[in-house]
Amino acid sequence: MQHRKLCFIGAGNMAGAIISGLIESGYPANLISVCAPSGKNRDPLAEKYGVKSSDDNIGCAKEADVVVLAVKPQLMADVCKTLQKDVDFSGKLVLSIAAGVKVARFKELLGDNLNIVRIMPNTPSLVGQGMSGLYAPEEVGQQDRDYTSDLMTAVGKVCWVDSEDGINHVIAAAGSAPAYFFLFMEAMQAEAERLGFSTDTARMLVEQAASGASALVAASPDTPLSTLRENVTSKGGTTFEALKVFTDQKLPEIVSQAMQAAIKRAQEMEKLF
Numbered sequence: 001m002q003h004r005k006l007c008f009i010g011a012g013n014m015a016g017a018i019i020s021g022l023i024e025s026g027y028p029a030n031l032i033s034v035c036a037p038s039g040k041n042r043d044p045l046a047e048k049y050g051v052k053s054s055d056d057n058i059g060c061a062k063e064a065d066v067v068v069l070a071v072k073p074q075l076m077a078d079v080c081k082t083l084q085k086d087v088d089f090s091g092k093l094v095l096s097i098a099a100g101v102k103v104a105r106f107k108e109l110l111g112d113n114l115n116i117v118r119i120m121p122n123t124p125s126l127v128g129q130g131m132s133g134l135y136a137p138e139e140v141g142q143q144d145r146d147y148t149s150d151l152m153t154a155v156g157k158v159c160w161v162d163s164e165d166g167i168n169h170v171i172a173a174a175g176s177a178p179a180y181f182f183l184f185m186e187a188m189q190a191e192a193e194r195l196g197f198s199t200d201t202a203r204m205l206v207e208q209a210a211s212g213a214s215a216l217v218a219a220s221p222d223t224p225l226s227t228l229r230e231n232v233t234s235k236g237g238t239t240f241e242a243l244k245v246f247t248d249q250k251l252p253e254i255v256s257q258a259m260q261a262a263i264k265r266a267q268e269m270e271k272l273f
């Protein structure tokens with residue numbers, strides 16, 4: 001992949017996950033800078049990975065070929081307005097990882113000719129297992145699309161969406177999704193502890209069951225998920241009884257409602273920020 005000079009504006013959970021994944025995959029540390037007002041998140045990244053840490057958004061953005069906007073959506077307008085005053089974005093690629101801030105809004109904030117790709121990543125990027133949705137408006141060139149694909153492929157898998165609404169659908173299915181699985185695993189660990197397992201053993205049981213199930217899915221690309229479920233479910237057995245509780249409590253409907261709630265919030269954010 002091409003190694004362009006990258007500047008992250010924001011050094012939080014998601015920027016940190018991408019930076020860590022990039023360095024692990026061989027992206028040169030001396031081409032990465034990370035900016036945030038305080039040193040609490042960016043300094044550990046600099047210490048661990050040798051990237052440049054700074055509180056100077058403008059200076060770092062000026063020097064970069066690619067500016068990654070990685071602040072909370074509610075801060076995006078203020079951050080962009082400050083950048084817009086002093087940074088010439090022509091010739092640069094801007095990547096936004098923010099939920100709920102549309103390309104049209106970035107053009108309002110940073111200029112009509114902005115060359116921008118939206119990325120919706122997730123935190124497993126930290127361990128090279130990310131899932132990112134990518135959207136670019138028509139005018140973005142193939143080289144920039146390829147660079148963005150390569151960048152995020154370095155930390156996981158990518159999927160392009162044709163319309164910007166697709167980014168909100170990626171949020172529901174992948175961006176927010178690690179938290180759904182963590183909640184499920186937390187509930188399982190808590191019950192395992194109530195059954196008498198130590199915290200460590202309860203976590204190991206749940207963690208290994210989850211990562212084993214996930215590895216089995218990955219190793220069985222032609223097998224529907226329903227078949228993998230059926231393979232565990234003996235007639236008259238224990239799994240059947242456990243799954244009956246989930247279906248009686250309408251788990252599929254709950255999942256659908258949760259994913260729709262994430263989309264609805266992203267749409268609200270698009271109006272707010």
Ligand SMILES: NC(=O)C1=CN([C@@H]2O[C@H](COP(=O)(O)OP(=O)(O)OC[C@H]3O[C@@H](n4cnc5c(N)ncnc54)[C@H](OP(=O)(O)O)[C@@H]3O)[C@@H](O)[C@H]2O)C=CC1
Nearest residue numbers: 010011012013014036037038041070071072073097098099
């Ligand atoms: N977390 C996730 O799983 C995902 C998050 N996203 C998106 O990523 C973006 C960041 O989220 P997340 O990483 O969770 O947020 P965090 O709260 O973890 O990090 C926000 C970062 O922004 C920095 N910051 C605040 N103000 C400024 C400023 N004026 N200039 C530069 N940096 C600033 C903070 O600085 P300091 O370090 O000093 O506090 C912090 O490093 C959001 O837009 C979110 O929608 C997308 C997909 C998944």
Ligand SMILES: O=C(O)[C@@H]1CCC=N1
Nearest residue numbers: 098099171175176177
């Ligand atoms: O919760 C959020 O808004 C962000 C976007 C996807 C995951 N975290």
